[in-house]
Amino acid sequence: MGSPRLDAGWRARVPRTPPLTGVLLCPPDHFAVIDVKNAFMAGHVGAIDRARAAAQWQTLADTYRAEGVSVQRLPAEPGREDMVFVANPALVVAREQGGADVVLSRMRHPSRQLEVEPLARWLRAHGLQPMALPEGVGYLEGHGDVLVVPGRRLLLGGHGGRSELPALCAAEVLVGAPLVPLPLVGEVFYHLDTCLALLDEDTLLLHPPAFRPEALATLRELFPRLIEADPLEAREHLACNAHALPARPGTPTPVLLTAQAPATALRLARAGYRPVPVDVSEFHKSGGSVFCLRLALPAA
Numbered sequence: 001m002g003s004p005r006l007d008a009g010w011r012a013r014v015p016r017t018p019p020l021t022g023v024l025l026c027p028p029d030h031f032a033v034i035d036v037k038n039a040f041m042a043g044h045v046g047a048i049d050r051a052r053a054a055a056q057w058q059t060l061a062d063t064y065r066a067e068g069v070s071v072q073r074l075p076a077e078p079g080r081e082d083m084v085f086v087a088n089p090a091l092v093v094a095r096e097q098g099g100a101d102v103v104l105s106r107m108r109h110p111s112r113q114l115e116v117e118p119l120a121r122w123l124r125a126h127g128l129q130p131m132a133l134p135e136g137v138g139y140l141e142g143h144g145d146v147l148v149v150p151g152r153r154l155l156l157g158g159h160g161g162r163s164e165l166p167a168l169c170a171a172e173v174l175v176g177a178p179l180v181p182l183p184l185v186g187e188v189f190y191h192l193d194t195c196l197a198l199l200d201e202d203t204l205l206l207h208p209p210a211f212r213p214e215a216l217a218t219l220r221e222l223f224p225r226l227i228e229a230d231p232l233e234a235r236e237h238l239a240c241n242a243h244a245l246p247a248r249p250g251t252p253t254p255v256l257l258t259a260q261a262p263a264t265a266l267r268l269a270r271a272g273y274r275p276v277p278v279d280v281s282e283f284h285k286s287g288g289s290v291f292c293l294r295l296a297l298p299a300a
Helices: 051-064 116-125 165-175 213-222 231-237 260-269
Strands: 022-025 070-073 090-095 098-102 146-148 154-160 179-183 196-200 203-206 225-228 254-258 273-280 295-297
Touching: 051 070, 051 090, 051 154, 051 254, 051 273, 090 146, 090 154, 090 295, 098 116, 098 165, 146 196, 154 165, 154 196, 165 179, 179 213, 196 273, 213 225, 225 260, 231 260, 260 273
Parallel strands: 022 070, 154 179, 203 225, 254 273
Antiparallel strands: 022 295, 090 098, 146 154, 196 203
């Protein structure tokens, strides 16, 4: 099942792709914590300050625009309190010649399953053709658990929390891009994007305790540089749920991350990146941060 095992020479075999320079955002018009689906939500049922969430979301959108990123908007729909986390209901993988392949998610929680069709409608209306997973392969939660190596058609797929390995492998076949499975410890770090961010094709930001030993060994073999997030910030403030943007020529790669992770930001700066802190703390109450709040797309 899945691709042959990749080794450190994967760069010679995996195609390059143009960067996805647009993002889709969904405003938090109906954002709420109404139950506990992950450890971050405990103690926050009914505790969302929606006005504060809206202001933080607008700042995130403005920050993307200031960084030269094309921002599009998915209208929020009632009865979908987690729809603001638009990274989860679909998987988008850039094609070599431009455009993207898209696979729709199969979400584990019934309330989140309602988010898939509105996103699918939007994608179709904007020229993309989302594909459905085959029946019987289990759950796949989009870019919560599938990270795409920047500028390459290579997927890292987390399983052991929300997504299941057969579904990851089915998505691999649909998009025709190799997948590196990464077993997670689960519990607190229920999605791959809560404990790992791809900064470029050589560098990861990660929280090692979230991974099973065999997953860490794979990451160390495939990527020459691993930057460890501050452990407290990773556990309590989702420091690894960050988004590295395509770098402009002659400038450091910008990395958007939560403003509640200053120690991690310092580690990134020392490694040659340009951290861009954004306060998204209201969304931490639901287990999400910068990366969860956007879906990378080809520019409009």
